[in-house]
Amino acid sequence: MKNVVREPQQERSIEKKNRIIDAGYQLFSEVGYYGTNTAEIAKRAGVSTGIVYGYFRDKRDILICVLEIYIERVFDPFLKMFDNLTVPVDFDTIISKIIDMAIKTHKNNRKIHEALHSMAGSDEAVGAQFIALEDAITLKIAKKFSNLGVNIDHALEKIHFAMDIIQSFSHEYVFDKHDYIDYTVMKDMVITIVKDLFI
Amino acid sequence: MKNVVREPQQERSIEKKNRIIDAGYQLFSEVGYYGTNTAEIAKRAGVSTGIVYGYFRDKRDILICVLEIYIERVFDPFLKMFDNLTVPVDFDTIISKIIDMAIKTHKNNRKIHEALHSMAGSDEAVGAQFIALEDAITLKIAKKFSNLGVNIDHALEKIHFAMDIIQSFSHEYVFDKHDYIDYTVMKDMVITIVKDLFI
Amino acid sequence: MKNVVREPQQERSIEKKNRIIDAGYQLFSEVGYYGTNTAEIAKRAGVSTGIVYGYFRDKRDILICVLEIYIERVFDPFLKMFDNLTVPVDFDTIISKIIDMAIKTHKNNRKIHEALHSMAGSDEAVGAQFIALEDAITLKIAKKFSNLGVNIDHALEKIHFAMDIIQSFSHEYVFDKHDYIDYTVMKDMVITIVKDLFI
Amino acid sequence: MKNVVREPQQERSIEKKNRIIDAGYQLFSEVGYYGTNTAEIAKRAGVSTGIVYGYFRDKRDILICVLEIYIERVFDPFLKMFDNLTVPVDFDTIISKIIDMAIKTHKNNRKIHEALHSMAGSDEAVGAQFIALEDAITLKIAKKFSNLGVNIDHALEKIHFAMDIIQSFSHEYVFDKHDYIDYTVMKDMVITIVKDLFI
DNA sequence: CATGAATGAGGATTCATTCAT
DNA sequence: AATGAATGAATCCTCATTCAT
Numbered sequence: 048m049k050n051v052v053r054e055p056q057q058e059r060s061i062e063k064k065n066r067i068i069d070a071g072y073q074l075f076s077e078v079g080y081y082g083t084n085t086a087e088i089a090k091r092a093g094v095s096t097g098i099v100y101g102y103f104r105d106k107r108d109i110l111i112c113v114l115e116i117y118i119e120r121v122f123d124p125f126l127k128m129f130d131n132l133t134v135p136v137d138f139d140t141i142i143s144k145i146i147d148m149a150i151k152t153h154k155n156n157r158k159i160h161e162a163l164h165s166m167a168g169s170d171e172a173v174g175a176q177f178i179a180l181e182d183a184i185t186l187k188i189a190k191k192f193s194n195l196g197v198n199i200d201h202a203l204e205k206i207h208f209a210m211d212i213i214q215s216f217s218h219e220y221v222f223d224k225h226d227y228i229d230y231t232v233m234k235d236m237v238i239t240i241v242k243d244l245f246i
Numbered sequence: 247m248k249n250v251v252r253e254p255q256q257e258r259s260i261e262k263k264n265r266i267i268d269a270g271y272q273l274f275s276e277v278g279y280y281g282t283n284t285a286e287i288a289k290r291a292g293v294s295t296g297i298v299y300g301y302f303r304d305k306r307d308i309l310i311c312v313l314e315i316y317i318e319r320v321f322d323p324f325l326k327m328f329d330n331l332t333v334p335v336d337f338d339t340i341i342s343k344i345i346d347m348a349i350k351t352h353k354n355n356r357k358i359h360e361a362l363h364s365m366a367g368s369d370e371a372v373g374a375q376f377i378a379l380e381d382a383i384t385l386k387i388a389k390k391f392s393n394l395g396v397n398i399d400h401a402l403e404k405i406h407f408a409m410d411i412i413q414s415f416s417h418e419y420v421f422d423k424h425d426y427i428d429y430t431v432m433k434d435m436v437i438t439i440v441k442d443l444f445i
Numbered sequence: 446m447k448n449v450v451r452e453p454q455q456e457r458s459i460e461k462k463n464r465i466i467d468a469g470y471q472l473f474s475e476v477g478y479y480g481t482n483t484a485e486i487a488k489r490a491g492v493s494t495g496i497v498y499g500y501f502r503d504k505r506d507i508l509i510c511v512l513e514i515y516i517e518r519v520f521d522p523f524l525k526m527f528d529n530l531t532v533p534v535d536f537d538t539i540i541s542k543i544i545d546m547a548i549k550t551h552k553n554n555r556k557i558h559e560a561l562h563s564m565a566g567s568d569e570a571v572g573a574q575f576i577a578l579e580d581a582i583t584l585k586i587a588k589k590f591s592n593l594g595v596n597i598d599h600a601l602e603k604i605h606f607a608m609d610i611i612q613s614f615s616h617e618y619v620f621d622k623h624d625y626i627d628y629t630v631m632k633d634m635v636i637t638i639v640k641d642l643f644i
Numbered sequence: 645m646k647n648v649v650r651e652p653q654q655e656r657s658i659e660k661k662n663r664i665i666d667a668g669y670q671l672f673s674e675v676g677y678y679g680t681n682t683a684e685i686a687k688r689a690g691v692s693t694g695i696v697y698g699y700f701r702d703k704r705d706i707l708i709c710v711l712e713i714y715i716e717r718v719f720d721p722f723l724k725m726f727d728n729l730t731v732p733v734d735f736d737t738i739i740s741k742i743i744d745m746a747i748k749t750h751k752n753n754r755k756i757h758e759a760l761h762s763m764a765g766s767d768e769a770v771g772a773q774f775i776a777l778e779d780a781i782t783l784k785i786a787k788k789f790s791n792l793g794v795n796i797d798h799a800l801e802k803i804h805f806a807m808d809i810i811q812s813f814s815h816e817y818v819f820d821k822h823d824y825i826d827y828t829v830m831k832d833m834v835i836t837i838v839k840d841l842f843i
Numbered sequence: 844c845a846t847g848a849a850t851g852a853g854g855a856t857t858c859a860t861t862c863a864t
Numbered sequence: 865a866a867t868g869a870a871t872g873a874a875t876c877c878t879c880a881t882t883c884a885t
Contacts, residue, residue, distance in 0.1 A: 060848075079368040081280045084875060095850045100877065161367030168360035169278045182424055204432045207424065208415070215414045216407070225381055225406065233403045240439055259865080283858055285868095294867040296861080305859065458844080477766040479678045482879055484847095493846040495882080504880065559765035566758030567676040580822055602830045605822065606813070613812045614805070623779055623804065631801045638837055657869075681854055692871045697856065 052104050064102045066092040068116055071109040076158035080110055080166055107170070114163055114176055121152045121160075122180060129191045136197055142209075142241050146234065149217040157221050184210060199245060209241045251303050263301045265291040267315055270308040275357035279309060279365055306369070313362055313375055320351045320359075321379060328390045335396055341440050345412055345433065352416040360421075383409060398444060408440045450502050462500045464490040466514055469507040474556035478508060478564055505568070512561055512574055519550045519558075520578060527589045534595055540607075540639050544632065547615040555619050582608060597643060607639045649701050661699045663689040665713055668706040673755035677707055677763055704767070711760055711773055718749045718757075719777060726788045733794055739806075739838050743831065746814040754818050781807060796842060806838045 070091035074083040085106050089096045103109050125148060132141065153160065167174040185207045192199060199205060216237045220230050269290035273282040284305050288295040302308050324347060331340065352359065366373040384406045391398060398404060415436045419429050468489035472481040483504050487494040501507050523546060530539065551558065565572040583605045590597060597603060614635045618628050667688035671680040682703055686693045700706050722745060729738065750757065764771040782804045789796055796802060813834045817827050 063848090082368065085877080086875080096876090097851060097878080098849050101848070106876070158367075165364030165367050168357075168364050169281065178424065182426075185424070186426075201428070201431050201435075203426050204428060204435060207418075207427055208432055208435055211414045211418060212411060215410045219406075219410060225377065225384070227381075227385075227402050228406055229400070229403060232400050233407055236400075236403060236407055236443070240443075243442065244435070244439075256865090262865095284860080285858075288868090295859095296868060297866055299860065300865070455844090480766065483881080484879075487847090494880095495847065496845055498881065499844070556765075563762030563765050566755075566762050567679065576822065580824075583822070584824075599826070599829050599833075601824050602826060602833060605816075605825055606830055606833055609812045609816060610809060613808045617804075617808060623775065623782070625779075625783075625800050626804055627798070627801060630798050631805055634798075634801060634805055634841070638841070641840065642833070642837075660869090682856080683854080693855090694857080694872060695870050698869070703855065 052102065052108070060102075063092070063094060063098070067094065067099055067102055068109065068112045071113045072116060072159060075110065075113055075162045079162050085109075110163075110166065110170070111172060111176075113159070114173060117156065117159055117163055118176070118180055121156055122184065124148065125152070126184065126187060129188055132191060132195065134195045134197065136192075136195065138242050138245050139238075142238055146213055146216070146237060146241075149213050150220055153217040153221040181207065181210065205244045209244055212237060212241060251301065251307070259301075262291075262293060262297070266293060266298055266301060266308065267311045270312045271315060271358060274309065274312055274361045275355075278361050284308075309362075309365060309369070310371060310375075312358070313372055316355065316358055316362055317375070317379055320355055321383065323347065324351070325383065325386055328387055331390055331394060333394045333396065335391075335394065337441055337444050338437075341408075341437055341444075345415070345436060345440075348412050348416040349419055352420040356420050380406065380409065404443045408443055411436060411440060450500065450506070458500075461490075461492060461496070465492060465497055465500060465507065466510045469511045470514060470557060473508065473511055473560040474554075477560050483507075508561075508564065508568070509570060509574075511557070512571055515554065515557055515561055516574070516578055519554055520582065522546065523550070524582065524585055527586055530589055530593060532593045532595065534590075534593065536640055536643050537636075540636055540643075544611055544614070544635060544639075547611050548618055551615040551619040559620075579605065579608065603642045607642055610635060610639060649699065649705070657699075660689075660691060660695070664691065664696055664699055665706065665709045668710045669713060669756060672707065672710055672759045676759050682706075707760075707763065707767070708769060708773075710756070711770060714753065714756055714760055715773070715777055718753055719781065721745065722749070723781065723784060726785055729788055729792065731792050731794065733789075733792065735839050735842050736835075739835055743810055743813070743834060743838075746810050747817055750814040750818040778804065778807065802841045806841055809834060809838060 067088060070088045071083070074088055074091060077083075085099055086096050088106075088109065089099050092099075099109075103112070125145070128141070128145060128148065163173065164177070167177050185203055188206050189202045192202060216233065219228075219233070266287060269287045270282070273287055273290060276282075284298055285295050287308065288298050291298075298308070302311070324344070327340070327344060327347065362372065363376070366376050384402055387405050388401045391401060415432065418427075418432070465486060468486045469481070472486055472489060475481075483497055484494050486507065487497050490497075497507075501510070523543070526539070526543060526546065561571065562575070565575050583601055586604050587600045590600060614631065617626075617631070664685060667685045668680070671685055671688060674680075682696055683693050685703075685706065686696050689696075696706075700709070722742070725738070725742060725745065760770065761774070764774050782800055785803050786799045789799060813830065816825075816830070
C-alpha cells in the first residue's frame with residue numbers, strides 16, 4: 048500500500064499542508080502550473096521536497112487542492128450574497144453588487160484564475176470542477192428565487208447566461224484593458240442587460 | 247551568427263514550414279502545448295527534428311505561428327461578414343449569422359481554441375495577440391458602421407461587448423453542456439440582447 | 446553513542462522485534478527486498494517507522510534476521526531428521542524422507558527462498574550465511590555417520606553433492622514446471638542417484 | 645507515439661547500443677541491477693544519459709538485452725557441442741567436455757549469472773527466459789539423440805536433470821569453495837552419475 | 844521506548860535544443 | 865537545406881534514515 052497520503056490531524060500538520068497549498072497557489076499564479084516545480088513549491092512552503100508527497104499524491108494533487116481553495120475563496124462569498132435576499136427583489140442593487148464583487152475577486156485572483164482556467168482544458172478533473180461550480184451557482188440562485196416565490200421564465204438559462212456575461216465583463220475589465228474602451232460605460236451596459244433579463 | 251531562422255524562399259521550403267505549423271496545430275489541439283514535444287511535431291510533419299529549428303527559433307515560435315494561422319482561419323471569415331453590409335443595416339439577420347458562424351468556428355476549432363487561450367495567461371505575446379485581435383475586430387466593425395453612416399452611441403463598447411457575449415455563448419454552447427440548459431432558448435436570449443444593444 | 450541497536454530484554458520488546466522480522470519475512474517473500482520499503486514493514490508489523498531503527502541497524506539488518514529465521518524454519522527440521530538415525534542405516538527410507546521434506550519446505554517457503562537467494566550474490570553476509578549453512582549440514586551429517594560407525598569414502602563430497610542434487614530437484618519441482626517433464630519419474634531418478642552414491 | 649525506441653540501422657548506432665549493453669553487463673555484474681543507475685551505465689558506455697533512452701525503453705529493457713547477450717554468450721557454445729555428435733555416442737567424452745565447458749562459462753560469467761538469476765524471481769520476463777532456455781536445451785538435445793537413432797527411456801527427464809546437476813556442480817565449483825571439499829573428487833562423481841543416467 | 848512527521852539525496856526518465864554528417 | 869543521433873539539464877517522485885516530541 049504505497050503512496051498513502053497522510054490526512055493530517057495535527058494542527059501543525061494541517062498548517063504545513065496549507066503552507067504547501069499556499070505555495071502552490073502563489074507559484075501557479077506567478078509562473079503557471081508547468082512553470083512550477085515541486086522543489087520550488089517545497090522551498091516556498093519552507094518544507095522538504097519529500098514531505099510534499101506526504102501530503103499530496105502528486106503535483107497535480109496540489110493543483111486540485113489549490114483549485115478547491117480558489118473556489119472557496121472566490122465563489123463562497125459570491126454565493127453568500129444571495130442568502131439575505133428578500134422580496135421584492137431589488138435587482139438593480141443586487142446586480143450592481145454582484146458585478147462589483149465579481150470585479151473585485153477577479154482583480155484579487157487574476158493570475159490564479161488564468162492558471163486554473165488554462166488547466167481546465169487539459170485536465171478533466173479541473174474542467175469538471177469548473178462546470179460543477181457553475182452548476183452549483185446557477186442552481187442555488189434559481190432555488191433562492193423559487194423559495195422567494197419569484198417566478199422567472201427560463202430561469203436557469205437566464206441565471207447562467209447572466210453569470211457568463213458578468214464573468215466575461217469582469218475578465219475584460221481586469222485583464223484586457225483595451226484603451227479605447229470606457230469601462231464605466233461598459234459596466235452600465237452590463238447592468239442594463241442583466242436587469243433586462245430578469246425584469 | 248547562430249540561431250538564425252531561415253525565411254524560406256523556396257516553394258518546397260515554405261510548404262515544409264507550413265507542414266510543421268499544421269502538425270503543431272493538430273498536436274496542440276489534441277494534447278495541448280505541454281503535452282506536445284518537438285520530435286512529435288517533426289514526425290507528424292514528416293520532417294526531421296533538426297530542421298524544425300531551421301524554420302523556428304524554438305518550440306514557442308511554432309506556437310506563435312499556429313496562433314497566427316488560427317486567427318486567420320477563425321477570424322478572417324468573421325471579418326469578411328461585414329464587407330457586404332449595406333444600409334439600412336438588418337441587425338436581425340447579421341447578428342443571427344454572426345452567432346451561427348461563431349458557433350461553427352468554435353465547434354471546428356474547439357480544442358485549439360482551448361489550447362491557445364490557455365497560453366494567453368502565461369505567454370505575454372500570445373496574450374497580446376488575442377488582445378490585438380479583439381481590437382482589430384472591434385475597430386474594423388466600428389469603422390464599417392461609420393462608413394455606412396450608421397451612428398451608434400458608445401459604438402466601441404457595444405461592439406466589443408457584443409463580441410464578448412457571443413464568444414462566451416459560443417463557448418458555452420460548444421463546451422460546457424450543462425444538461426439543465428436549453429441552448430436554443432439561450433441562443434434566442436443572446437440574439438435579443440445583442441439586438442437590443444444596437445437598436 | 447548513536448546508532449546503538451537495542452537488544453530488547455523486555456518480553457514486549459522481543460515480541461515487537463519478532464513482529465518486525467515477520468513483517469519483513471512476508472514482504473520480502475511477496476515483493477522481494479527491493480520491492481519492500483521500511484515504512485511498509487513497520488505498518489505490517491503494527492509499529493512506527495522510527496522504532497524499526499531502534500531494533501535494527503538498517504533495512505539490511507532486517508534482511509539478515511529474516512535470513513536467520515528462514516534458516517531456522519527450513520533447516521532445523523532437516524537436521525533433526527538425522528538425530529534418530531540408527532545402524533544399519535536404511536538409506537532407502539531416509540533419502541526418500543529427506544526429498545519429501547525438501548520438497549515440502551521448498552513449497553512452503555518458495556518465495557522467501559527466491560528472495561534470499563537473490564540477495565546472496567550481492568550481499569556478502571547473506572552469501573556467507575548460505576555457505577555456512579551448507580557447511581553445517583554437511584559436517585553434521587558426516588559426523589553422524591561417523592558416530593554411527595558408518596564409513597563412507599569421500600563422505601563430505603557425497604553428502605554435499607547429494608544435498609545439492611536434492612535442492613536442485615526440489616527447486617525444479619516447485620518452481621519451473623516444465624510441462625514436458627514428469628516429475629514423478631524425475632523424483633525416482635533422484636532417489637536412485639542419491640542411493641547409488643551411498644551404497 | 646512517445647517512447648519510441650530507435651532500432652539502430654547505422655553501424656555506429658549499433659555499436660553504441662552494444663556499448664550500452666556492455667556497460668550494463670559490466671555494472672549489473674559488479675553491483676547488481678539495483679546497485680546500478682542509468683547515469684552510471686551511460687558514463688561507462690561513454691554516452692549521455694539521454695541517448696540511453698533512445699536505444700532502450702527503460703532500465704529494465706537494458707536488463708533484458710543483457711540477458712539475451714548472456715544467453716548467447718553462455719548457452720550458444722553449449723548447444724553447439726551437440727552439433728557434431730555421432731553414433732555410437734561417446735558419453736564419457738561428451739559429458740566430460742560439457743562439464744568442463746559449464747565450469748568455464750560459469751567462471752567467466754559468475755557475477756552476471758548471479759545478477760540475472762537474482763532477477764528471475766522478481767521479473768517475470770527474466771524468469772520466463774530462463775525457463776525457455778532450459779526448455780530449448782533439453783528439447784534440442786533430446787531431438788539430437790532421437791535423430792541419431794539413440795533411444796533413451798525418459799529422455800527429457802534425464803537430460804533435464806543431468807543439466808540441473810551439472811549446473812549445480814559448476815555453481816558449487818565456481819562459487820562456494822567449501823574448503824573441506826575436494827572438487828576433483830566431486831567432479832568425478834558428477835561424471836559417473838550423469839553417465840549412469842544414460843548408459 | 845515509541846511515534847510518525849520530516850529530511851534530502853538519489854534515481855529514472857523526458858525533451859528542447861544542438862551538432863556532426 | 866536536411867537528418868536524426870546526441871546532449872544534459874531539469875523534473876517528478878521515492879525511500880532509508882533521523883529527529884522533535
